[in-house]
Amino acid sequence: MKQSRNTAAKTKILTIIKDSEMALSRSEIQSVLNGLCDRITVYRVLNRLVCEGLVHKVITLDGGVNYAIGNTESCNHYHIHFSCQKCQSITCMNDIKPSFQLPENYKVNSINFTVSGLCPRCS
Amino acid sequence: MKQSRNTAAKTKILTIIKDSEMALSRSEIQSVLNGLCDRITVYRVLNRLVCEGLVHKVITLDGGVNYAIGNTESCNHYHIHFSCQKCQSITCMNDIKPSFQLPENYKVNSINFTVSGLCPRCS
DNA sequence: CTCTTTAATGCAACAATGTTGCGAAACTAA
DNA sequence: TTAGTTTCGCAACATTGTTGCATTAAAGAG
Numbered sequence: 145m146k147q148s149r150n151t152a153a154k155t156k157i158l159t160i161i162k163d164s165e166m167a168l169s170r171s172e173i174q175s176v177l178n179g180l181c182d183r184i185t186v187y188r189v190l191n192r193l194v195c196e197g198l199v200h201k202v203i204t205l206d207g208g209v210n211y212a213i214g215n216t217e218s219c220n221h222y223h224i225h226f227s228c229q230k231c232q233s234i235t236c237m238n239d240i241k242p243s244f245q246l247p248e249n250y251k252v253n254s255i256n257f258t259v260s261g262l263c264p265r266c267s
Numbered sequence: 268m269k270q271s272r273n274t275a276a277k278t279k280i281l282t283i284i285k286d287s288e289m290a291l292s293r294s295e296i297q298s299v300l301n302g303l304c305d306r307i308t309v310y311r312v313l314n315r316l317v318c319e320g321l322v323h324k325v326i327t328l329d330g331g332v333n334y335a336i337g338n339t340e341s342c343n344h345y346h347i348h349f350s351c352q353k354c355q356s357i358t359c360m361n362d363i364k365p366s367f368q369l370p371e372n373y374k375v376n377s378i379n380f381t382v383s384g385l386c387p388r389c390s
Numbered sequence: 391c392t393c394t395t396t397a398a399t400g401c402a403a404c405a406a407t408g409t410t411g412c413g414a415a416a417c418t419a420a
Numbered sequence: 421t422t423a424g425t426t427t428c429g430c431a432a433c434a435t436t437g438t439t440g441c442a443t444t445a446a447a448g449a450g
Contacts, residue, residue: 146425146426147418147425147426148426149416149417149418149425149426149427150417151416151417151426151427151428153427153428154427170407170408171406171407181428181429182428182429182430183407183408183429184408184409184410184428184429184430185427185428185429187407187408187409188409188427188428189427192427203326203327203328203329203330204326204330205326205377205379206326207326207330207331207332207436208330208407209330209407209408224367224369226369226373229376237369237370240367240368240369240370241367242365242366242367242380243365243366243367244347244363244364244365244366244380244382245363246347246349246360246363246382247360247363247387249386249387249390250349250382250384250385250386250387250390251384251385251390252382252383252384253352253383253384253385254328254382254383254384255380255381255382255383256328256379256380256381256383257365257367257378257379257380257381258378258379258380259367259369259373259375259377259378260375260376260377260378260379261373261374261375261376261377262373262374262376263372263373264370264372264373267372267373267374269396269397270396270397270447271397271398272396272397272398272445272446272447273446274397274398274399274445274446276398276399277398293436293437294435294436304399304400305399305400305401306400306436306437307399307400307401307437307438307439308398308399308400310436310437310438311398311399311438312398315398331436332436332437
């Protein structure tokens with residue numbers, strides 16, 4: 145395993161994600177960076193952060209990829225993402241676990257559950 | 268509202284989706300078409316089929332867009348998609364509805380619930 | 391069956407996302 | 421300070437998805 149370094153880009157991007165209440169896309173992050181680094185570097189930093197378990201991906205209803213703070217494992221297991229149709233925000237609802245019953249013979253590894261509607265601010 | 272026509276491409280694509288047990292991507296559909304029509308036409312046909320409520324989109328865990336037979340409305344409301352990590356198949360589990368409890372003030376419109384793991388054939 | 395209207399198609403062009411290779415820069419440990 | 425490795429920026433490329441425009445074809449009217 146490669147040793148990872150704390151570069152300016154990585155630190156800044158991690159801070160941006162940490163300070164955001166909602167999951168952000170690569171381009172949203174990029175626009176806050178004010179040219180601190182290249183587009184490709186943002187992709188690579190995000191991949192590294194996901195690998196290192198500091199950040200996890202959130203897939204939006206239309207297939208967009210967003211990033212939020214937190215470990216992928218704990219995230220994939222039984223928590224809900226809320227997607228507001230008005231303000232477009234994606235929020236991790238860490239405490240809410242859905243329940244469901246699959247037929248036998250299906251082995252569950254992870255789930256991705258996105259609920260779409262109106263958040264408290266917009267409703 | 269535009270009047271829709273039953274063209275060769277549309278008929279063939281609808282048949283492919285109907286006959287498939289799992290949700291297919293644009294490129295998978297394309298490769299079965301054997302050059303019957305253009306890439307752009309496939310996109311347009313798929314969009315039309317979704318508009319007409321004959322087909323619905325399924326977003327995979329990594330943000331890919333797949334298509335499966337059936338109405339979007341009925342699909343978005345409370346049914347699960349199963350994604351097999353081995354054979355990559357995406358299956359609509361029409362009968363299984365997850366249950367969950369959101370905080371007050373959240374208004375739910377639709378859900379997208381994808382469970383990932385091993386299907387019966389692969390486990 | 392032919393004509394007319396309008397939807398559908400193919401092509402070119404474009405935009406956005408995401409990846410890879412490579413040389414240059416920067417970090418870290420000795 | 422030096423050597424080794426990681427990260428960065430750039431160029432290039434692949435894939436997905438959309439739009440405008442001229443051409444083709446479906447389907448109803450006569």
